[in-house]
Amino acid sequence: MANYGLDGKVGLVTGGGSGIGEACASVLAGSGATVVVSDLAEHAANRVARDIVEDGGKATPATLDVGDPDAVQALIDSIVAEHGRLDFAVNNAGISGDTVPTGEYSIETWRRVIEINLNAVFYCCRYEIAAMLSNGGGAIVNMASILGSVGFGAAPAYVAAKHGVVGLTRAAALDHATAGIRVNAVGPGFIHTPLLAAAADLVEVNGAVFDVDHGFAGCVAGVNEVLRQQGLLRSARCLSAAERLSPGQRERIGAVRARYPGWLDEQFVAERRDRWLA
């Protein structure tokens, strides 16, 4: 595993109890940083922090709902009080939302997805940057998505939130570059994590768009793959989405296709591809 030489640095990972956040926390701690592994799920944050410590790294768990700005501020204040600084943060916590087209999407789910996937990234940036200003700089990585750059069927709130994360990242980076604070976003493709499993039908019904135009041929990468692509890990594997689907997921995909006949089938995509990507 790569070592980024982070001895003495202190950082926060949100949604660090699973998937991409867990992998980021492990890599950062493996590079010598002290990592506060935060997650809504207390047991998940505890497990990841314990695993890191057992591997010889430095980590502490924290239970945090990123949708609660007061809790975000309180956690960042407590990190600064305990460690004297905050050097980096990975704002990674996120949810998938429903697999429903825009015209039928529930208002309640829209609000929840925007709250966790966009507003909460602002809450985190807001208080992380304030803390970093007092230690002379820092680095923030916001977890966007490939869906922060392109449209995608049946995921309007997720796509809107991730586009918003990209915009927020650009704005915050400009605001604070001269103070030595870097704000970047990462846009992974499809990574095999619990979040993706919950939305596997999305990948399947949209798969042809990405097969043709984005070159990852219906593949879902393991978490290590995205980290390798970002230059963080060497080991990689790539698994077919179809191989990964459980019988229950196949059933859900069948139900979506039965409900929207012809929607996003190969011919539909081929006819519209150039227009979508223009």
Ligand SMILES: NC(=O)c1ccc[n+]([C@@H]2O[C@H](COP(=O)([O-])OP(=O)(O)OC[C@H]3O[C@@H](n4cnc5c(N)ncnc54)[C@H](O)[C@@H]3O)[C@@H](O)[C@H]2O)c1
């Ligand atoms: N898996 C993919 O294909 C993929 C692709 C692109 C981007 N992403 C993004 O990567 C990030 C991580 O996703 P993942 O695939 O590792 O998912 P995951 O479900 O494995 O992990 C997400 C973590 O976030 C936590 N979380 C959820 N709501 C929270 C809240 N309100 N407060 C704090 N923590 C909360 C969950 O408990 C979980 O541990 C998300 O922002 C997601 O949108 C994922």
